[in-house]
Amino acid sequence: MENLTGRVDTYFRTRTRGQKGIIRDLIMTEDAHHDITLCDNDYLNLVHHxxxxxxxxxxxxxxxxxxxxxxxxxxxxxxxxxxxxxxxxxxxxxxxxxxxxxxxxxxxxxxxxxxxxxxxxxxxxxxxxxxxxxxxxxxxxxxxxxxxxxxxxxxxxxxxxxxxxxxxxxxxxxxxxxxxxxxxxxxxxxxxxxxxxxxxxxxxxxxxxxxxxxxxxxxxxxxxxxxxxxxxxxxxxxxxxxxxxxxxxxxxxxxxxxxxxxxxxxxxxxxxxxxCDADDRRARLLDVSRRLRSELGEVSRLASVSGTLPSPIVSLCADDEEQMARLHRHLSKKGILGAPFFPPATSPKHPVLRLTVHANIRQEDVRRIVEGVASFYAITARLV
CATH class of the missing domain: 3.40.640.10 (Type I PLP-dependent aspartate aminotransferase-like (Major domain))
Structure with a gap:
C-alpha cells in the first residue's frame, strides 16, 4: 500500500501539477472554435451520414x-x-x-x-x-x-x-x-x-x-x-x-x-x-492524406512511414511532453485540433501530436494546417 501511495504522490507532483488529471493539466486547450478537427478516427466522415x-x-x-x-x-x-x-x-x-x-x-x-x-x-x-x-x-x-x-x-x-x-x-x-x-x-x-x-x-x-x-x-x-x-x-x-x-x-x-x-x-x-459504396470518399481521403504528408514533410518533423500507399495518420514528433503540449495549444488557437499521444500510448521519449485526416478535408484546410505547423517549428527554432 505504501508503494501505491508513493506512485500516486509522484504522479500528481510530476505529471499533473494542478491535480486535475493529465488531460486537463497537460494538454487541454483554452476555449476555442476548432473548425479543422483532426483528433478522431472518422476517416470517411460518416458520423452524421x-x-x-x-x-x-x-x-x-x-x-x-x-x-x-x-x-x-x-x-x-x-x-x-x-x-x-x-x-x-x-x-x-x-x-x-x-x-x-x-x-x-x-x-x-x-x-x-x-x-x-x-x-x-x-x-x-x-x-x-x-x-x-x-x-x-x-x-x-x-x-x-x-x-x-x-x-x-x-x-x-x-x-x-x-x-x-x-x-x-x-x-x-x-x-x-x-x-x-x-x-x-x-x-x-x-x-x-x-x-x-x-x-x-x-x-x-x-x-x-x-x-x-x-x-x-x-x-x-x-x-x-x-x-x-x-x-x-x-x-x-x-x-x-x-x-x-x-x-x-x-x-x-x-x-x-x-x-x-x-x-x-x-x-x-x-x-x-x-x-461498401464509398469509393469516392476513400479516393478523397487518400488524395488529401498524400498532399498533407508531402507538404508537412517540408516544414516539420514527421514520423516516417514505409510503403507506397498514402497514410491518413500524420504524426508530428516532439522532444518531450511539454513541447508536444505547446504544439497542441499552438494549433488549437488557430482552429486546428489534433490528438496528443504520450505515455502509455507512446514511449516516454517519443510523444507525438497525431493529425488524423478525413475525407472532408479541403485544400484550403491543408494550407492552414501546414502554415500552422510551420509557424510553430519556426518559433521553436528561434527559441533554441
Missing part, C-alpha cells in the same frame, strides 16, 4: 425493442436475431466467420483468450495495441516483442523459440506506418504460425475490406480484428476468422458482458452499406 442516422431513428421509432441485454453467448442462431444476422451477413461478405464484440479492445482481448494457452509463443510487433497485451497477460504466454515492421527480427525469434502466434497491425495507430503483410504471411507459412492482423485503422479505408483483401492475402491470414469506432463511426469490435464460434465461446469479454444493443447493430449495418 444521413443514411446511418435515418436507420437509427427509424429503429428507435419502431416497436422492435432494445435487443438482448445479456451475454451474447445465449443468442440463438435459430431465431436469427439482429446481432447474429449481422454476424452472418458480415462473415459472408468478408469470407470468414464473424464475431461482433463490445469494442475493438474487447475483440482483441477476447481473441487472445481464445487462441493462447500458458506457454504459447507469441511474436508481437512492439507497437501492436495495448488490448493485445492485456489479453496475453491473462494467458501467461511466452511473449517475444519484435522491432517495428522488422520481419528479419521476427524471423530470428521464431527460429530460436519455435512456432506460435504472430501479431501485427496493418496500419499502426500512432505512427501511421504500414506492416509488411506479405513478409508476415511468408513467416506464417514457412514456420507454421498463426497470423493475426488488426485492421482497425484500415478496414473501410483501403477498399471496403481493408489492406488484407487489398493485397489478396485473405486466405493466408488466420484472424483479422478491428475496432468499428474508426471508419465505421460506431462503437463495437469485430473478429473475422476461421472458427468464430470457438472464439466467442472462449472470450471472457463475450461471455461476461452484455450483447450490443439493437440500435448499435442497426448503425453498424447502415455504416457497412455506406462503406
Amino acid at each position: 444521413p443514411h446511418i442516422l435515418a436507420a437509427q431513428i427509424e429503429d428507435l421509432k419502431s416497436s422492435a425493442g432494445r435487443g438482448a441485454v445479456y451475454s451474447p453467448l445465449f443468442l440463438s442462431r435459430e431465431t436469427m436475431n439482429p446481432h447474429t444476422q449481422l454476424e452472418d451477413d458480415l462473415g459472408a461478405w468478408y469470407g470468414k466467420d464473424c464475431y461482433l464484440a463490445q469494442s475493438g479492445y474487447a475483440a482483441n482481448v477476447g481473441l487472445m483468450h481464445a487462441l493462447c494457452l500458458p506457454g504459447t509463443n507469441v511474436y508481437a510487433d512492439m507497437f501492436v495495441h495495448m488490448s493485445f497485451y492485456d489479453g496475453l497477460a491473462a494467458r501467461k504466454v511466452r511473449l517475444h516483442r519484435c522491432q517495428l515492421n522488422d520481419a528479419a527480427d521476427m524471423e530470428d525469434k521464431i527460429r530460436q523459440h519455435g512456432p506460435g502466434l504472430i501479431l501485427v497491425e496493418s496500419l499502426y495507430s500512432v505512427s501511421g506506418d504500414f506492416a509488411p503483410l506479405v513478409d508476415m504471411v511468408r513467416l506464417r507459412n514457412e514456420y507454421g504460425c498463426l497470423l493475426v492482423v488488426d485492421e482497425s485503422h484500415s478496414l473501410g479505408v483501403y477498399g471496403a475490406k481493408g489492406l488484407v483483401h487489398l493485397h489478396g492475402l485473405q486466405d493466408e491470414v488466420d484472424y483479422v480484428t478491428a475496432s468499428l469506432a474508426k471508419a465505421f463511426s460506431t462503437r463495437a469490435g469485430v473478429v473475422f476468422g476461421r472458427h468464430g464460434l470457438f472464439v466467442k465461446e472462449h472470450s471472457f469479454p463475450n461471455i461476461f458482458s452484455s450483447a450490443l444493443l439493437r440500435n448499435d447493430i442497426v448503425r453498424i449495418r447502415a455504416a457497412w452499406e455506406v462503406i
Whole structure:
C-alpha cells in the first residue's frame, strides 16, 4: 500500500501539477472554435451520414425493442436475431466467420483468450495495441516483442523459440506506418504460425475490406480484428476468422458482458452499406492524406512511414511532453485540433501530436494546417 501511495504522490507532483488529471493539466486547450478537427478516427466522415442516422431513428421509432441485454453467448442462431444476422451477413461478405464484440479492445482481448494457452509463443510487433497485451497477460504466454515492421527480427525469434502466434497491425495507430503483410504471411507459412492482423485503422479505408483483401492475402491470414469506432463511426469490435464460434465461446469479454444493443447493430449495418459504396470518399481521403504528408514533410518533423500507399495518420514528433503540449495549444488557437499521444500510448521519449485526416478535408484546410505547423517549428527554432 505504501508503494501505491508513493506512485500516486509522484504522479500528481510530476505529471499533473494542478491535480486535475493529465488531460486537463497537460494538454487541454483554452476555449476555442476548432473548425479543422483532426483528433478522431472518422476517416470517411460518416458520423452524421444521413443514411446511418435515418436507420437509427427509424429503429428507435419502431416497436422492435432494445435487443438482448445479456451475454451474447445465449443468442440463438435459430431465431436469427439482429446481432447474429449481422454476424452472418458480415462473415459472408468478408469470407470468414464473424464475431461482433463490445469494442475493438474487447475483440482483441477476447481473441487472445481464445487462441493462447500458458506457454504459447507469441511474436508481437512492439507497437501492436495495448488490448493485445492485456489479453496475453491473462494467458501467461511466452511473449517475444519484435522491432517495428522488422520481419528479419521476427524471423530470428521464431527460429530460436519455435512456432506460435504472430501479431501485427496493418496500419499502426500512432505512427501511421504500414506492416509488411506479405513478409508476415511468408513467416506464417514457412514456420507454421498463426497470423493475426488488426485492421482497425484500415478496414473501410483501403477498399471496403481493408489492406488484407487489398493485397489478396485473405486466405493466408488466420484472424483479422478491428475496432468499428474508426471508419465505421460506431462503437463495437469485430473478429473475422476461421472458427468464430470457438472464439466467442472462449472470450471472457463475450461471455461476461452484455450483447450490443439493437440500435448499435442497426448503425453498424447502415455504416457497412455506406462503406461498401464509398469509393469516392476513400479516393478523397487518400488524395488529401498524400498532399498533407508531402507538404508537412517540408516544414516539420514527421514520423516516417514505409510503403507506397498514402497514410491518413500524420504524426508530428516532439522532444518531450511539454513541447508536444505547446504544439497542441499552438494549433488549437488557430482552429486546428489534433490528438496528443504520450505515455502509455507512446514511449516516454517519443510523444507525438497525431493529425488524423478525413475525407472532408479541403485544400484550403491543408494550407492552414501546414502554415500552422510551420509557424510553430519556426518559433521553436528561434527559441533554441
